[in-house]
Amino acid sequence: MKTTFPAPDAPSPWPSPTSPMPSPGRGRPGPFPRGRSRASWWNRVLAVLLDSALVSSVAWFATGSAPSFAALPTWGAQDPPLAPESTVWVGWTMLGLAVLQAYTGATPGKRVARIAVVDAGSGRPIGLLGTVLRWLAHFLDAILMLGYLRAAWHPEGRTFADSLLGTVVQHTVRPRPHRWVAWCRQQRDRHAPWLRWPPVVTSTVALVVCAAAAAGSLTAGGGSAESAADATTSCVSTGPFAATAMVSSSVSSSWESRLGVERTTEQSWRVAAGWSTGLGLDATDNPDVTVGEAVLSVRSADGRTYAAASPSDEGEDPLWWSMPDQVAATDLEAPEDVSGWDARVVLLDDDGEALAECTAPVPAVEAVGSP
Structure with a gap:
């Protein structure tokens, strides 16, 4: 007589109600997984200064008029006011920086400072809509500059905009890729692997761009x-x-x-x-x-x-x-x-x-x- 035994139940992909929640270091990335740390406040300041120099230099070389500070919102009018054509160049440059940050986590200034803006839960860049909303939320940070200073003492280095949008700034040049970027990389590796380049190339280009922008922001x-x-x-x-x-x-x-x-x-x-x-x-x-x-x-x-x-x-x-x-x-x-x-x-x-x-x-x- 042949005896059969019931097959064990397949493990459920969902955790049991009584099982403990995974910690940030194990089941899910969390804001700062292993190997990733909070970006220092001074690195963030450096990134803002470099990005501002980039925006200012592009506008000045195009029109002769440039904003004194543009990478982050501040209260108060530009003095002297920008010419309309200069405002257009500033807007397009800021849009380019927003796209870079939206899908790679970093602008050229952030790349040089070795930091990236990511979602606190997934560890991925937050996309264009989230990046624009985060930039607008910085107007709250600009009130007496309290929000910007808050990042210096907050346990996770968050400004008010970071807390509202659920973002953190990591000390890394290689955050988890945005889903669109990950898909593009898969297609590249499948159809054109010769287009791959080491991360040091991207960092070097960002350094050269920021150095030129910093030099271009100085009046000779x-x-x-x-x-x-x-x-x-x-x-x-x-x-x-x-x-x-x-x-x-x-x-x-x-x-x-x-x-x-x-x-x-x-x-x-x-x-x-x-x-x-x-x-x-x-x-x-x-x-x-x-x-x-x-x-x-x-x-x-x-x-x-x-x-x-x-x-x-x-x-x-x-x-x-x-x-x-x-x-x-x-x-x-x-x-x-x-x-x-x-x-x-x-x-x-x-x-x-x-x-x-x-x-x-x-x-x-x-x-x-x-x-």
Whole structure:
């Protein structure tokens, strides 16, 4: 007689309700598995400085304008404000850094500092959405910088953003790969194994990029210059007071030099106008009034307008050319080239009533670059 025995039950993949939960060092990675430690606060500071230098250098070499600090959010306005084209370059560079951190855990600065941002549970990079949300959550850290400082004493080195998003910063250059990255590596190993390269190559490239960015963020030289239009334009009063207005313009340029590359960092245009009762006019019939001040505004063909915020300081002549029988003068500054715009000049008496006014084109002026 053949005796059979029941086969033992297959082990369940799920733990028994009474079995102890696995510790971080055994069944699941946890925030800091064996061989991985918490990133030091100073390494994180180094990474932020290097990434900020990278963003600043890219924007400066592209446009001549760069933010002073960009890798992490802070409260307060940029001074001086960034030009629109510089803001675009900063945005695209920040997006590139976000993608790198989202799927590899590290930006170039973090790679040099040998740290990586990962999910505390899986130990993998957190993807693009999580990276963007973590960056936005840093605005909470930026309140009195408390959140950033919190990482120095928190047991797991977490800022408020890390606690909200469930992330930690490990001291490693090879975190567990993101699932998408792991799949891409499998396809590479299967179809193009010759594309593999050792991790030292990636670290070396990151070091070279950060070193160049740090050098590019240092100003080696610079200067400024101002040039004026070669000629003036004029118009004759249409009011009860016979006078002639003369208009001219100038441009001020500042530039910097970094790594042998020069970029214009700031430009401003100035338009000045003055009233004269000479210049061949018969002013004998002018009313006996006390002349007050001149008012100046410029207007483009599409309706953009700039006006003097206030009259020139008393005792200071805003004109850089001589004008016979001058009775009043003023000037204004504009952030763009206003050559060819219509300059409207008005002469007021002490009571603010218009005595004379006319319109003349703003003469063209060419900016002077570095010597």
